[in-house]
Amino acid sequence: xxxxxxxxxxxxxxxxxxxxxxxxxxxxxxxxxxxxxxxxxxxxxxxxxxxxxxxxxxxxxxxxxxxxxxxxxxxxxxxxxxxxxxxxxxxxxxxxxxxxxxxxxxxxxxxxxxxxxxxxxxxxxxxxxxxxxxxxxxxxxxxxxxxxxxxxxxxxxxxxxxxxxxxxxxxxxxxxxxxxxxxxxxxxxxxxxxxxxxxxxxxxxxxxxxxxxxxxxxxxxxxxxxxxxxxxxxxxxxxxxxxxxxxxxxxxxxxxxxxxxxxxxxxxxxxxxxxxxxxxxxxxxxxxxxxxxxxxxxxxxxxxxxxxxxxxxxxxxxxxxxxxxxxxxxxxxxxxxxxxxxxxxxxxxxxxxxxxxxxxxxxxxxxxxxxxxxxxxxxxxxxxxxxxxxxxxxxxxxxxxxxxxxxxxxxxxxxxxxxxxxxxxxxx
Amino acid sequence: xxxxxxxxxxxxxxxxxxxxxxxxxxxxxxxxxxxxxxxxxxxxxxxxxxxxxxxxxxxxxxxxxxxxxxxxxxxxxxxxxxxxxxxxxxxxxxxxxxxxxxxxxxxxxxxxxxxxxxxxxxxxxxxxxxxxxxxxxxxxxxxxxxxxxxxxxxxxxxxxxxxxxxxxxxxxxxxxxxxxxxxxxxxxxxxxxxxxxxxxxxxxxxxxxxxxxxxxxxxxxxxxxxxxxxxxxxxxxxxxxxxxxxxxxxxxxxxxxxxxxxxxxxxxxxxxxxxxxxxxxxxxxxxxxxxxxxxxxxxxxxxxxxxxxxxxxxxxxxxxxxxxxxxxxxxxxxxxxxxxxxxxxxxxxxxxxxxxxxxxxxxxxxxxxxxxxxxxxxxxxxxxxxxxxxxxxxxxxxxxxxxxxxxxxxxxxxxxxxxxxxxxxxxx
Numbered sequence: 142x143x144x145x146x147x148x149x150x151x152x153x154x155x156x157x158x159x160x161x162x163x164x165x166x167x168x169x170x171x172x173x174x175x176x177x178x179x180x181x182x183x184x185x186x187x188x189x190x191x192x193x194x195x196x197x198x199x200x201x202x203x204x205x206x207x208x209x210x211x212x213x214x215x216x217x218x219x220x221x222x223x224x225x226x227x228x229x230x231x232x233x234x235x236x237x238x239x240x241x242x243x244x245x246x247x248x249x250x251x252x253x254x255x256x257x258x259x260x261x262x263x264x265x266x267x268x269x270x271x272x273x274x275x276x277x278x279x280x281x282x283x284x285x286x287x288x289x290x291x292x293x294x295x296x297x298x299x300x301x302x303x304x305x306x307x308x309x310x311x312x313x314x315x316x317x318x319x320x321x322x323x324x325x326x327x328x329x330x331x332x333x334x335x336x337x338x339x340x341x342x343x344x345x346x347x348x349x350x351x352x353x354x355x356x357x358x359x360x361x362x363x364x365x366x367x368x369x370x371x372x373x374x375x376x377x378x379x380x381x382x383x384x385x386x387x388x389x390x391x392x393x394x395x396x397x398x399x400x401x402x403x404x405x406x407x408x409x410x411x412x413x414x415x416x417x418x419x420x421x422x423x424x425x426x427x428x429x430x431x432x433x434x435x436x437x438x439x440x441x442x443x444x445x446x447x448x449x450x451x452x453x454x455x456x457x458x459x460x461x462x463x464x465x466x467x468x469x470x471x472x473x474x475x476x477x478x479x480x481x482x483x484x485x486x487x488x489x490x491x492x493x494x495x496x497x498x499x500x501x502x503x504x505x506x507x508x509x510x511x512x513x514x515x516x517x518x519x520x521x522x523x524x525x526x527x528x529x530x531x532x533x534x535x536x537x538x539x540x541x542x543x544x545x546x547x548x549x550x551x552x553x554x555x556x557x558x559x560x561x562x563x564x565x566x567x568x569x
Numbered sequence: 570x571x572x573x574x575x576x577x578x579x580x581x582x583x584x585x586x587x588x589x590x591x592x593x594x595x596x597x598x599x600x601x602x603x604x605x606x607x608x609x610x611x612x613x614x615x616x617x618x619x620x621x622x623x624x625x626x627x628x629x630x631x632x633x634x635x636x637x638x639x640x641x642x643x644x645x646x647x648x649x650x651x652x653x654x655x656x657x658x659x660x661x662x663x664x665x666x667x668x669x670x671x672x673x674x675x676x677x678x679x680x681x682x683x684x685x686x687x688x689x690x691x692x693x694x695x696x697x698x699x700x701x702x703x704x705x706x707x708x709x710x711x712x713x714x715x716x717x718x719x720x721x722x723x724x725x726x727x728x729x730x731x732x733x734x735x736x737x738x739x740x741x742x743x744x745x746x747x748x749x750x751x752x753x754x755x756x757x758x759x760x761x762x763x764x765x766x767x768x769x770x771x772x773x774x775x776x777x778x779x780x781x782x783x784x785x786x787x788x789x790x791x792x793x794x795x796x797x798x799x800x801x802x803x804x805x806x807x808x809x810x811x812x813x814x815x816x817x818x819x820x821x822x823x824x825x826x827x828x829x830x831x832x833x834x835x836x837x838x839x840x841x842x843x844x845x846x847x848x849x850x851x852x853x854x855x856x857x858x859x860x861x862x863x864x865x866x867x868x869x870x871x872x873x874x875x876x877x878x879x880x881x882x883x884x885x886x887x888x889x890x891x892x893x894x895x896x897x898x899x900x901x902x903x904x905x906x907x908x909x910x911x912x913x914x915x916x917x918x919x920x921x922x923x924x925x926x927x928x929x930x931x932x933x934x935x936x937x938x939x940x941x942x943x944x945x946x947x948x949x950x951x952x953x954x955x956x957x958x959x960x961x962x963x964x965x966x967x968x969x970x971x972x973x974x975x976x977x978x979x980x981x982x983x984x985x986x987x988x989x990x991x992x993x994x995x996x997x
Contacts, residue, residue, distance in 0.1 A: 290880030452718030
């Protein structure tokens with residue numbers, strides 16, 4: 142019988158509480174799985190009112206992170222503080238103290254991973270971050286392990302439940318972005334400051350980590366192109382539906398001839414794709430491997446889903462699974478050779494608002510032809526509701542370079558063909 | 570730099586060929602992932618015409634399994650012979666020779682696992698079988714590892730692509746079972762002897778393994794209740810659709826108060842469930858954990874999907890992942906306490922064929938009431954097409970015990986209310 146594995150948690154919020162619950166409720170089970178007892182020895186939180194709750198889980202309460210760092214009996218430091226300040230300092234100190242580290246902190250690892258990961262590799266400690274990418278979906282270890290034989294060449298994911306919930310509400314109820322966001326905030330699905338969720342920062346953090354896991358290259362977070370969903374209008378959701386597509390906030394990455402094309406942005410996917418059917422606060426990722434596609438789906442956030450992902454990493458430490466941060470032998474991953482999204486080739490959806498007069502389809506069509514863009518479908522919608530209001534003109538293009546699409550939009554503007562700037566979405 | 574890992578393959582069919590291809594095409598990648606080279610050293614196959622192909626992969630050809638068993642340089646024996654005869658003997662000898670074993674043989678492990686698994690545990694060798702459960706879907710290692718913190722309490726899976734393809738064709742094209750099967754055979758999706766696929770034996774093998782992995786108990790294969798899809802009629806697929814359900818061949822297992830309720834059978838699931846949207850030859854499993862649901866989907870069979878799963882296991886050996894057959898510390902899993910499916914409680918779909926005369930709904934309703942079965946919806950379809958032909962009467966029940974449903978069906982028969990034996994399906 143091996144000795145118990147002692148863990149110390151830094152930060153006792155939603156995920157910490159979920160972890161403590163799962164540890165308590167599944168204690169015997171965890172022991173059967175891991176081959177040894179996993180003990181919650183200490184919890185650090187600045188909020189003293191949590192002392193009673195923490196002690197009810199059999200753990201010692203402290204206000205000082207040093208108490209965890211300096212306790213030689215603590216084998217695993219679980220960082221659930223969040224942010225890139227105190228959390229970063231804590232993780233680095235824990236690694237240097239020879240402790241294994243488990244964290245749910247995607248922002249920290251996406252932005253400072255190139256500093257933290259090599260430290261863990263050098264120290265030979267386990268650095269688990271299953272919980273940092275899509276909470277309850279077992280993505281990190283799966284890409285490193287059970288899927289390692291199926292080389293991933295592309296991935297498309299819905300990696301933010303809040304944005305997906307808002308888009309689902311906009312789609313199903315025809316709501317505009319602002320009221321849908323307000324509704325999500327009122328229901329507790331969106332935070333008071335929703336920027337990271339709705340503007341794509343959160344899925345971009347996750348995608349940065351997934352790119353390293355799947356492709357074995359480091360794509361600097363600050364270089365990742367990101368567009369959120371606040372630009373999405375109900376009119377485009379409606380037209381997309383008419384053409385058989387849904388608008389989703391997608392995290393996209395593709396390996397093309399040694400280069401990586403990646404970004405987070407709203408785009409159209411066919412309504413009969415499984416990803417299009419991922420509703421509400423669920424997350425899902427479709428991995429396109431050279432031995433076939435695999436899709437994983439589940440809760441991307443929440444106390445127990447994320448807590449259980451933290452526990453999975455703790456159990457890997459308990460079982461003695463070899464430390465292997467990104468599932469590659471490299472100590473430091475090589476820098477990604479980045480393909481500019483402007484050069485990406487795909488079909489596009491374009492929506493113009495044009496004056497309600499004849500000849501506009503011919504004129505816009507002329508602009509497209511001038512830029513070598515081939516049109517697959519065109520629909521000009523009926524009459525304007527009020528004089529001078531304009532009518533929507535929708536184009537679905539064949540494969541075209543994003544840059545050519547932008548130039549065609551500029552051209553349509555400069556020729557005075559549109560009443561407002563056109564909207565365009567990539568189609569997958 | 571660690572020394573190369575040498576593998577020997579026994580049986581060079583579809584999966585063996587897929588593995589050799591993936592090993593060759595991803596050689597550098599595999600080395601980066603595994604930290605050492607993985608070499609295909611020897612392949613055994615009785616068919617001498619494959620010698621050239623095998624040698625083209627850089628491997629030695631042999632007709633004798635002993636050549637693999639007796640080669641001290643071969644670290645991993647990959648069993649792709651299939652069946653429960655020669656394959657069993659080979660695996661046992663390989664384990665006793667101290668070799669790690671990787672296999673895609675679900676039938677062997679489901680039927681003789683209680684003999685083989687303890688041998689591997691005792692010898693301390695790795696016994697990988699990722700490829701034996703749903704081919705390209707990373708289920709085995711995921712349940713043992715990345716999902717270990719989310720205790721599975723129920724699972725519902727589509728685990729046979731052939732049966733799912735046939736049901737999809739029957740559903741989309743209104744075909745009867747026999748022509749849909751013949752069509753699948755003509756297209757190469759079903760084998761000449763389709764029994765294992767269409768009668769549920771194949772998904773039952775997989776479910777037997779999944780139960781051990783997820784619940785940590787041994788459910789003897791021969792005790793698992795199995796019904797195939799040859800009983801499914803287009804009329805029921807059509808009515809199910811009208812009520813908002815799809816008929817799928819489901820592998821079902823649930824942990825209820827320490828007991829296991831499990832079986833493979835066609836059943837109704839709501840059309841808006843993700844599982845209902847799994848079409849054609851795809852496989853998918855929904856795992857209901859106590860920290861939330863997770864769904865995994867992908868190809869359940871095929872050369873490269875299955876070959877890549879075999880390779881994932883080989884890479885785990887290469888990386889030194891601790892041997893741990895079922896992801897539990899137990900050397901031998903305890904026997905499952907089996908809940909009889911007759912005692913299972915769920916809503917049911919019932920279709921009677923009754924004479925085209927008044928009062929039948931009252932009479933059938935009376936039978937249901939006599940057995941304490943509460944009706945949620947009832948629909949009696951129009952007039953019979955020819956005198957004496959009868960009309961369908963469909964009932965959807967509230968939660969009822971399967972046994973009570975059977976008794977009510979017997980009762981309706983003995984009272985002479987039906988023109989043929991009623992059909993019933995469980996509803997999930």
